[in-house]
Amino acid sequence: MNLVRLIYASTLSDDTTFDDMQNVTASARKNNKQNGITGFLTISHAYALQILEGDRGIVSSVYNKIAKDTRHRNLTLLCMTPITQRKFDRWEMEYCEINDRHSDLIFMHGSSRHFNPYNLSAENALSLLSELHDQFAPATTSPSAGTTG
Numbered sequence: 001m002n003l004v005r006l007i008y009a010s011t012l013s014d015d016t017t018f019d020d021m022q023n024v025t026a027s028a029r030k031n032n033k034q035n036g037i038t039g040f041l042t043i044s045h046a047y048a049l050q051i052l053e054g055d056r057g058i059v060s061s062v063y064n065k066i067a068k069d070t071r072h073r074n075l076t077l078l079c080m081t082p083i084t085q086r087k088f089d090r091w092e093m094e095y096c097e098i099n100d101r102h103s104d105l106i107f108m109h110g111s112s113r114h115f116n117p118y119n120l121s122a123e124n125a126l127s128l129l130s131e132l133h134d135q136f137a138p139a140t141t142s143p144s145a146g147t148t149g
């Protein structure tokens with residue numbers, strides 16, 4: 001398997017609701033499990049930042065599908081990097097909302113207290129997501145080990 005990590009930023013469409021995001025997460029979990037993809041999705045007000053890890057060909061085609069989804073727009077690829085090991089291997093897709101409580105963390109991994117994923121370098125996006133992932137989904141409480149590559 002040619003394992004890769006892909007990170008992108010996007011803007012939620014004005015009419016995208018909380019229920020829409022619940023549906024997104026449900027279909028992402030089902031599809032990603034079938035596709036051997038693991039990852040993490042963070043949302044803050046208007047913005048989304050998502051990481052996908054898995055086989056290069058599959059990650060590319062899932063990204064192309066996600067890019068056509070009208071529930072968000074202005075997708076910007078922050079990186080697609082070959083990796084030897086997954087960092088986000090515990091969840092097919094976990095979802096976390098970023099809010100004011102995370103402002104110190106956002107500041108630590110970016111330049112401002114306001115979450116704007118378009119301003120993040122790939123390195124900062126990865127470190128922010130890793131920390132949120134660890135806080136949100138500690139290894140000991142994980143319900144599934146995901147598929148490691």
Ligand SMILES: Cc1cc2nc3c(=O)[nH]c(=O)nc-3n(C[C@H](O)[C@H](O)[C@H](O)COP(=O)(O)O)c2cc1C
Pocket residue numbers: 024027028029031032039041048050052062065066067068069071072093
């Ligand atoms: C922000 C966002 C993230 C998404 N992430 C995923 C994902 O990780 N995997 C996935 O299969 N679909 C994801 N989707 C949904 C896809 O765009 C698409 O609706 C879904 O894969 C279609 O699934 P279905 O063919 O089972 O109906 C995402 C959509 C949005 C708006």
